[in-house]
């Protein structure tokens with residue numbers, strides 16, 4: 030059921046991913062998305078995860094252990110994913126998730142930035158398989174809006190015969206709910 034940005038993204042991932050696939054969580058945070066990716070690709074698939082904070086890796090590893098899933102986690106800026114991932118990932122990743130901003134309950138200064146997010150999306154597109162999907166949960170606090178605007182500008186320049194880009198808004202939620210961007214490779 031779709032009740033918020035996270036469940037919307039998980040619904041899309043469930044429709045896209047199969048056992049044996051490869052997926053990337055570009056912002057592992059507290060590991061909720063990593064566990065869903067690991068469940069969907071199963072033991073025959075592979076999940077890679079990135080975060081710049083050791084605490085995110087620790088929490089996520091513990092969550093994975095409890096759920097009896099595995100993932101290969103890196104303490105690394107997602108903009109550098111191409112330097113860390115095995116060569117065979119290029120063009121073979123079926124889904125990549127981004128959940129922008131800072132670690133809930135953590136240091137708000139350790140947040141995604143416009144420049145590195147765009148670099149990571151460029152890299153992610155190279156990694157993505159045909160029919161693969163990138164999902165990006167974007168927040169509407171002041172820095173988040175700048176990041177979202179930059180993502181929009183970049184997506185509007187992408188050729189429509191290569192990728193299809195969408196933006197989903199929650200119309201009747203209180204406050205300023207997150208916006209979900211998707212990039213599907215044709």
Ligand SMILES: C[S@@+](CC[C@H](N)C(=O)[O-])C[C@H]1O[C@@H](n2cnc3c(N)ncnc32)[C@H](O)[C@@H]1O
Nearest residue numbers: 056058059060061062080106107128132140141
């Ligand atoms: C909103 S949280 C992610 C939530 C997470 N997906 C979950 O399921 O709990 C954003 C995370 O992005 C991480 N982050 C910020 N900049 C990053 C970067 N350049 N590369 C990788 N991770 C980054 C933060 O440390 C934080 O843990």
